[in-house]
Each structure stands twice: as structure tokens, then as C-alpha cells.
Amino acid sequence: MSTIVLLLSNIWAKKARSFGLAFAVALAVMTVVVLTVVSSGLESSAAAILKIGKSDFTVAQKNVSDVLFSYLDTHQLAEVRATKGVANAVGALIETERINAANPLFLEIGLPLDELTPFGVHVLAGRPYSANATHEVMLGWRAAEDMGLHVGDGFYANGTKNTIVGIYSTGISFGDLGAIFPLSAVQAYNRVPGAVTLVFVKVAPGYRIGEVEKRITYAHPELTTIRTVTQFGRADRNLVFLKAAATGSTILAVVIGAIVVGNTMMLSLFERTREFGLLRAIGWTRTRVVSLLLGEGMVLAVVGAAVGVGLSYLVTSILQALPQLAGVLHSNYTSEAFWRGLYTGLGMTILGTLYPALRAGFLAPLQALSHE
């Protein structure tokens, strides 16, 4: 018999308790993974807005709760465009609208006709809208496919009935799930003449992106530039709150989990006092006894974490299937979520096991042996 077999047989000998401990770990890990996966899903789908156009970086208004609440006027757009090193700057007005139950946050982009090509829009069927049309729309091919719409069909959006004049592709799935209108039509419907939400900037050859970004934010302290998803997270306060909530819940899950694990381990310590006394009496070192208990905890933590990741998958699927949440909640299974789950499981187990394990290691052998 090796130490690892002894360890496993100890776990097996107390099946109910081991199961309970692993389950506590699984619940905590599940909570953490679901929160991570959902917040990361929201982040990446929100950040996908930044990627709907071909650009080196995006300019938005600073300190808005949702990046779609960003607002730049004609003047600001012109100044960004005139900044040294900017090859071109496309201003887009972006909004989301509830089209139907399946599309509660349908993406609508207002773009000037002459910016379609620089923005990376390819017309797959039909034609682009005309520059100042008020009832014309181009539909992303994925949106068209989802809703079963074709060129020539009617499409209620942006406050009016539009005719689908073309089907486009941007090559970016998020962009292809939306619709593009003439900029003036979206501005008119939202009563924000001349305004745009985001400016997509392409840097001229020979200029460094970071330099151009700095130049813009220096001249416009009210604006911020976004190049990566992380920077986006900082621009969007809702996401900041969401991620803070996820972190807070992780800490809470670890603490509650550690208490549950610690409780179980203390019970186990009292039950197994004689065993530990005997092991010490026949020459086991303190370290060996402590390691045995920590090892038992670790095995259960890993099993619990694996179960927790599986449960999280189940829970996000159920959440996404709820009619109230359909289309809003996106899950994004990153390796980060997986590692976070594992760390949570191991962290709470180490926290919960350390004290009982040390107590076991430091038992006086004789007293422990006469323990009832």
C-alpha cells in the first residue's frame, strides 16, 4: 500500500462526508465559473461592438456607464479626424433595439454611405442604401438567416418600416448579426443630429498607434481610446461593476466554502484523533500527518472543482434557455474561467483544511491514542 492508496481509502471510508465536502466545493466553483463565464460573455459581446469596423482603435466618451451611451458631436468627430497621424476616422451611431423576443438587443449601426467600404462592409446581395434614404436598411447575413428575411422584405426597426435593400457581411459575427442604416436616418430617429457613438480610427502608415491615441486624449480629456477588451472594460462602467461583483462573489464563495470545508474537516479530526495519535506513535512525522489530511482535501477539491465546472455548464445553459434572458446572456468559456474554478476549489480547501490538518499534526500522540 502506498501513501496515495491510503489517502484514497481514507476518502472512500467516509463516503458521505467526502461527498458532502466535494459537493460544497462544487457549488462554490460552479458559482464562480458561472459568474466568470457570464461576465466574460457580456464583456466580449459588448466589446465585439468595437470590432465591427476595421480600425486600429476606437474613440469613445469617457466615464459612461455603457459604452453605447457614449456621445461625440460633429465638432469632436472633425477634430479626431484632423488629428495628426489619423488616416481616416469613421463615426458610427450604434444603438440596440428590441426587435422581438429572440432579439432583445438587436444591433443597429448608422453609417454614412461613403464609409461602408472603409468600415469593411461587403454587400452580398442587393445594393447599398442610398445616402439619405429614410426607409432603407441593409441586414447582416446572419441576422437575415436567423429571421428568414431577404432583399425586398420589410423590416420594422429604427422606429419605422424599412425595406431591406441589401444583405452584407463584415466578416465579424457580431456585426453580421445586426443591421446598418444611413447615419442620418439613425440620427434623426434618435434626435441627435450630427452625433455618433464611437469613432473608429485607422492610423496612417509611419505613425505609432499609441502616439496617435495619446494625441487625441490629450487634446480631448473627455474622450478615451480603446484598443483592447481590457481597455474596453475600463470604459464601460457597467462592466466594471459586473466584474467587481464577480470578484466579490468569488471571495464570498471561497470564504463560505472554506468554512464548510473547515467544519467537515474538524469533525473528521475529532473522529480520527486516535488514528492520528497512532500514526504519530509509530513514527509518522507531523509533516506526514498534515500532508495526509491536506492531500485528502486536495483530492476532494479537484473532484469538486471538476463537478463544479460541469454544473456551471448546466446552469448557464438553463439560464440562457430562460425566455427572460434569451439573447442577453452570453457565456464565454475561457480557460480563465476554468482556472478560476480550480483555484477557487483548491483555495477554499486549503483554507478550510489547513487548521484541522495542523491540529492533527500537532496532537500529542498519547492523549490522542486515549481519545474516545
Next chain:
Amino acid sequence: MNEHHAIAPTLSSQDIEPTGIPVQGGHISALTSESRSNVEKGYASLAIEVIGVTKEFDGGAVRALNGMDLRVERGEFIAIMGPSGCGKSTLLHLLAALDSPTSGTIRVEGQDLSHLPDPSRYRRQTIGLVFQLHNLLPRLSALANIEVAMMGSHRPHRERTVWARQLLSELDLADRERRHPPQLSGGERQRVAIARALANDPPVLLVDEPTGNLDSDASANVLALFARLQREYGVTTVMVTHDPAVAQAAGRILQMRDGRIGDPIGA
């Protein structure tokens, strides 16, 4: 520290075939020239030295040992007798470094027990202890109970099971290795505990009432084993017993009374 290992050098150097399997039964009959020669040379010939040891419990209300003196030669087999409560088990616990004396000095194999750098290692390597109440782990098989004692020892992993089996067969328990303690008789458990005490080839064996649960045949076997360990490996054995017939197997019988040794009986 090799000279302290009565059995290990024999098993590893002489009885292990190139395959790693010891020759059946060979380890007991082969002599350990090393340990014998140490005794002959008179090298640290005292195995156990107890000098003026007092052990009090409950803040002095109970005095289990009272200025006890004891010297045991290396390779000696002694029996300690005495009325219940005279301090026999307490003495063995002190010798096993499971407890420390209130005052006085104890040296085992030249090591002062109050200054042991690593008491776990001492318990693992220097002594084998058989408790008065068989303290086996009830969830583990007889074989595993012996193997557990070898965890952390120098014996290579692959040899441990083989050695544990050999000890079991030495104690007539070969067909009981898979049984768990609740499925063993009192005497069988006692013998498993003895096998476990021998697992790390200790130079000193401390046994508390080894024959308490054994019938006369089984007692005779266990006593013969102790005698053989003494004769062939120079193992120092301290055996506590209340049975005068059992005590006769030892080379020296000591009477304990009120926490100290009385007049020696026999030679």
C-alpha cells in the same frame, strides 16, 4: 546508524535475490554479523539507561514512576512484572518518547530522549512498540497496518509489501493479511501489532502484555520469536507481563513496585 538496524542489513544485503524478492524465511535464520560484532566489541553496550526517572500526572497528584533506575544491556531480553498501576506502561511510553519524564534522564541506544532532534524518526527507527491495547487501524487490512509503519522509512517501496508479508507469515498470520482488525481475534490482532513493531527493524523492542490475549500455543510462538530476535539479531527486548510463566522466557525478570524496580529475580 546502520549498526542500529538489526534486521534490515540482513534482508537487504543477503536475502534479496536480484529480483528483489527475499528468500522465504531466510531473514530470520541468517545471522547479522554486524549487529553481533557490535555487541561483542562492547560498543555502547547499554541499550537502555533510565536514571532517577520520576513521572507525575495531574500536577503531582499521581506519581506513576518514582525515582526509577534501569539499565538494559544491548541484546538483552528482560521482563518487567508488577501489580496493576505500578507504572509499567508509563515506563514503556517514556522509553518510546511518547511522553517525557517529570525529572530524570533516559538514554536509548546512546540517544538522550530529552534532546531528540527528531522524535518521529526515533520512534520509527530505533524502537518498535507494541501497545497494551492493540492499536491497529481498524479500516486497514492486517498487511496495510504493517505497511503504514514503513511509510517514511528508508526501505524501498517495492520491498515493503514483501517484507510485511514475511513478518505476517513469521507470526503465523500469512492467511490473514487481507483481514481487517475487526475480523481478527484478539490474539491475531496482538500478533499483527507485533509484526508492525518489527516493520522497521528496530534495535529495541518494547512490548506491553504481548501474550494477554494469546493461548499457550500462540504465546509460546511469540515468545520464541522474541528469543530468536534477541539471539540472532541482538534485538533488545523489554517485555511487560503479569504472567510469571511468560516472564520465564526472558533472560532477566524485574519486579516493579510503586514506580520503581525492586529486587531482580533470576539472572
